[in-house]
Amino acid sequence: QTLDELIGEADPFTTIPTQELEKLVKQLAPLENQATPQQQWVIDLLKMRYLAITGDNSASLQILKQLDIPSIPPAYRMRAYTIAILIYQIQNKYVEAFKILNKIQRLLPKIKHPTLRYIANSLAPEIYSDAGDYDKALLFALSASKEAKKTHNTMNICTSLDAIGSIYQHRGETKKGEKAYRRMLDICTTTKDPLFIGMARNGLAASLLQQHKYQAALAQANKALDLCHAANYNYGIVLSQLTMAQIYYQMGNNQLADHYLDVILPQAKDYLEHLQDIYTLKKQISKDAGNYKTALKWLEKQRSVEKQAIDQKKNIRIAQLTVAFEVKNKEQHIEQLKKENQLLTLQKKNNHQQFIIIMLSSVSIFLIVLLLWLQAHKERRRFKRMSQVDGLTQLYNQAYVCTLAETIFEEHHRDGKPFSVVVADIDWFKRVNDTYGHAAGDKVLQTVAKVLRNCFGTEGIVGRTGGEEFTAFFPGMSVEQTRNLIENCSQQLKPVAYENHSIEVTLSFGIAISRGEYETLNTLIRDADSALYKAKRNGRNQYQIYHMSDLKKAAT
Ligand SMILES: Nc1nc2c(ncn2[C@@H]2O[C@H](COP(=O)(O)OP(=O)(O)OP(=O)(O)O)[C@@H](O)[C@H]2O)c(=O)[nH]1
Numbered sequence: 428q429t430l431d432e433l434i435g436e437a438d439p440f441t442t443i444p445t446q447e448l449e450k451l452v453k454q455l456a457p458l459e460n461q462a463t464p465q466q467q468w469v470i471d472l473l474k475m476r477y478l479a480i481t482g483d484n485s486a487s488l489q490i491l492k493q494l495d496i497p498s499i500p501p502a503y504r505m506r507a508y509t510i511a512i513l514i515y516q517i518q519n520k521y522v523e524a525f526k527i528l529n530k531i532q533r534l535l536p537k538i539k540h541p542t543l544r545y546i547a548n549s550l551a552p553e554i555y556s557d558a559g560d561y562d563k564a565l566l567f568a569l570s571a572s573k574e575a576k577k578t579h580n581t582m583n584i585c586t587s588l589d590a591i592g593s594i595y596q597h598r599g600e601t602k603k604g605e606k607a608y609r610r611m612l613d614i615c616t617t618t619k620d621p622l623f624i625g626m627a628r629n630g631l632a633a634s635l636l637q638q639h640k641y642q643a644a645l646a647q648a649n650k651a652l653d654l655c656h657a658a659n660y661n662y663g664i665v666l667s668q669l670t671m672a673q674i675y676y677q678m679g680n681n682q683l684a685d686h687y688l689d690v691i692l693p694q695a696k697d698y699l700e701h702l703q704d705i706y707t708l709k710k711q712i713s714k715d716a717g718n719y720k721t722a723l724k725w726l727e728k729q730r731s732v733e734k735q736a737i738d739q740k741k742n743i744r745i746a747q748l749t750v751a752f753e754v755k756n757k758e759q760h761i762e763q764l765k766k767e768n769q770l771l772t773l774q775k776k777n778n779h780q781q782f783i784i785i786m787l788s789s790v791s792i793f794l795i796v797l798l799l800w801l802q803a804h805k806e807r808r809r810f811k812r813m814s815q816v817d818g819l820t821q822l823y824n825q826a827y828v829c830t831l832a833e834t835i836f837e838e839h840h841r842d843g844k845p846f847s848v849v850v851a852d853i854d855w856f857k858r859v860n861d862t863y864g865h866a867a868g869d870k871v872l873q874t875v876a877k878v879l880r881n882c883f884g885t886e887g888i889v890g891r892t893g894g895e896e897f898t899a900f901f902p903g904m905s906v907e908q909t910r911n912l913i914e915n916c917s918q919q920l921k922p923v924a925y926e927n928h929s930i931e932v933t934l935s936f937g938i939a940i941s942r943g944e945y946e947t948l949n950t951l952i953r954d955a956d957s958a959l960y961k962a963k964r965n966g967r968n969q970y971q972i973y974h975m976s977d978l979k980k981a982a983t
Contacts, residue, residue, distance in 0.1 A: 430458040430466065439472035440506050440543040445480055452477045468494065468503045475510050484514045495530075501537040508534070509546045516554060519739075521746030524554055529754050545574040545583050552590045556597065558743040565594045585615040585623045592630045596637070605634040625654030625663045632670045636677070645674050665691045665701050672708055681712050688712075699739070703732045817891040819869060820876030825898075828890025829948070832900040835888075836941075836948040839902050843943035847909045848955040849899045850937045851879065854967040856895040859930055867925040871932055874923045882916035898952065906940055906972060913938070913970050935962040936970035 433454055437443065443451070455470050462470055471490050478487035487510065494507040508531050515524035531547050538544050551567035572587035588611035595604035608630035615623035628651035635644035648670045655663030672687035688705050695701045710725035815827040823831070832848075839846040853859075853875060860868040872895065879897055883889040887901035901909060913936050922929040937959025945951045958973035965971065 428454065430455070430461050433458070434462075434466050434469050437469060437473060438542075439469045440502060440540045440546075442542075442546070443473070443476075448473060448477050448480070468499060472503060472506050472510075475507060479510055479514050484518060487511075487514060501534050502540055502543060505531065505534050505538050505543055505547055509543075509550060512550050512554070516557070519742075521554075521557070521743045522749055525747050525750035526753075528554055529750060541574070541578045542580070542583070545571065545578050545580075545587075548574045549583075549587060549590065552594065554743075555747070556590075556594060557740070558747045559740045560744070560747065561594050561598050565591070565598070568594050581614055581618050582620070582623065585611050585618075585627070588614070589626055589630065592634070596630070596634060599637075601634045601637040605631060605638070608634060620658075621654040622658035622660050622663065625651045625658055625660060625667070628654065629663055629666050629670065632667065632674075636670060636674055639677070641674050641678050645671065648674065661694060662698065665695045665698060669695075669701055669704055673704070676708055676711065681715055684708065685712050699732060699736050703729060703736060706732060820873055820891050822876050822880060822897065823888065823890035825890060825892040828888060828892065828898065828900070831888055833948050835900065835902045836951070840941065840943060840945070844903050845905055845940060845942050846945075846951070847901045847904050847906070847938060847940040848948075848951050849883070849901070849909060849913065849970075850892070850952070850955045850959045851875075851897045851899070851934045852893075852959055852963070853895040854933045854935055854963075859932075863925055863928055863930060867923075867928070867930065870925050871923050871930060875920070875932060875934065878916060878919050882912060882919060886912060898955070904940075906938070909938055909940065910970070910972075917968075933968035935959055935967045937962055937973065938970055939973040 433451065437451055452473050455473065459467070459470055471494055475487045475490040475494075478484070478490070491507050491511045494504055496504075508527050512524050512527040512531070515521070515527060528551060531550065535544070535547055538547060548567060548571035552564045552571060555561070555564035555567065568587065568590045572584070572591060575583040575587040578584075588607050592604045592607035592611060595601070595607060608627050612624065612627040612631060615627055618624075628647045632644045632647035632651055635641075635647060648667045651667040652664065652671070655661075655667055668687045668691045672684040672691075675681070675684035675687065688709055691701070692705060695705055706725050706729035710722050710729055713719070713722035713725055815823060817824045822828075836846055853871065856868065856871070859871055872891075875895075876891065876897070879889050879899065883899040883901075886904065887899055889897060889899040892898040901912075904912075917934060920932055920934060922931050924930075937955045937957065939951050939955035939958055941951050945954075954973040958971040961971040961973075962969050
């Protein structure tokens with residue numbers, strides 16, 4: 428058979444019969460070096476149980492060390508624990524046993540395999556019974572019985588009921604014990620297995636004896652004896668005859684009772700619990716017969732066994748408490764670590780929140796500052812514009828337009844290029860104010876400003892330089908071009924509609940042009956003003972060009 432076939436046949440999570448197990452282990456031994464890790468775990472578990480059965484406990488526990496690793500799947504670890512705990516029980520190493528039991532209970536929620544779940548649950552009742560903690564033992568025995576039902580295996584169910592019956596008996600709850608054994612009997616009768624039926628009848632006999640139902644108890648004990656003989660089950664044989672001895676003693680038949688005790692005495696050496704009962708009964712019988720010397724001998728034997736049993740129970744109980752204490756300490760430590768961890772996470776969260784708050788505040792502050800800056804910037808621009816522009820006409824004011832013009836004039840003067848200045852003045856403006864009111868005058872000013880901006884704005888720069896006076900500067904423009912521009916502008920000037928009136932508006936212009944001969948802009952403006960004056964004198968609504976010869980004429 429190949430390795431795969433052999434592994435396929437073996438279910439390491441159930442209790443494989445000893446002979447089958449031995450064969451399997453021997454067949455697998457030469458193939459072990461070809462095994463995958465998963466196959467190796469199966470082989471290890473089979474070997475572990477085989478070694479335990481054959482008495483090589485230390486080799487078996489050596490394998491436990493290889494399997495007790497968190498990376499190995501829970502079912503494999505669990506099976507290893509269930510084998511190890513039995514070894515520790517046999518070795519009387521109860522501290523180790525309780526430690527393993529603790530591991531089993533922690534791992535149990537991860538186990539799905541029904542038989543393995545049953546096995547894991549069935550170990551606790553026995554070990555707690557050993558420690559004399561029958562309350563805990565009963566609790567686990569009841570849950571083991573539930574798990575046993577899920578396996579649908581009669582033997583598992585019977586074993587679990589046997590444990591329950593025995594615990595009830597130890598607790599003195601004989602009626603409940605009887606009930607458990609009767610159920611056990613019902614179920615195991617179908618298997619026809621004499622061992623199980625024998626043990627069920629043994630249990631039943633003991634619980635009936637405790638209830639003083641001697642005849643019924645005797646009948647069960649007799650049947651149990653036959654069945655245990657048939658199964659070649661020594662423990663059962665001793666137990667049934669011990670029960671019979673106890674029944675006969677209770678019935679007053681000391682002779683028969685003594686007979687049964689003598690029969691089982693040589694076979695009972697390994698069973699401390701039975702020995703104790705045998706010695707007690709032997710002592711009673713001797714005492715009843717008035718044979719006090721012999722009674723004393725049995726009493727001594729009884730005391731010695733009792734002491735052994737008490738010591739054993741005490742040690743086991745101490746082991747149980749020690750492990751419970753260690754586990755609790757460990758749990759508290761883990762709990763404390765968890766709390767510290769939580770605190771750390773909380774702190775981290777807090778830091779994170781603080782960081783976010785700081786970030787948000789910084790962004791908010793930045794936005795507020797930005798907003799304030801933008802507002803201030805806008806305000807500055809407004810003030811700047813206010814300082815540059817005339818509020819009524821939206822043309823440049825005198826100061827600003829002259830500053831601008833000055834710069835341009837400087838360049839043109841330097842290069843000897845033409846530069847013309849035009850001063851425009853509304854004719855008879857005072858009359859407009861006087862006739863139609865100041866508001867009408869304002870409207871006329873705005874209309875004129877708009878026309879001038881349209882005509883002059885594209886060619887040069889224009890500003891309001893007096894009440895009803897405007898000045899335009901044209902870099903690089905000839906006399907002819909300036910004249911054309913003014914004529915075009917005059918044509919665009921239409922009467923201004925104000926309320927029901929149509930106000931006629933005309934302009935007078937004075938022009939002065941420099942072709943490099945003017946040293947300053949002011950003199951050029953002054954000459955343009957002179958030309959304007961001339962236009963006014965000549966009847967208005969016209970332009971006049973300033974000529975140097977005019978100046979000379981004026982001088983003469
Ligand atoms: N409505 C209005 N009138 C203004 C403003 N600034 C100056 N004025 C008026 O403009 C008029 C200028 O009148 P004058 O200097 O006598 O000149 P004019 O009446 O136009 O006569 P000529 O220039 O000789 O044609 C004055 O009555 C000022 O009060 C203004 O901003 N709005």
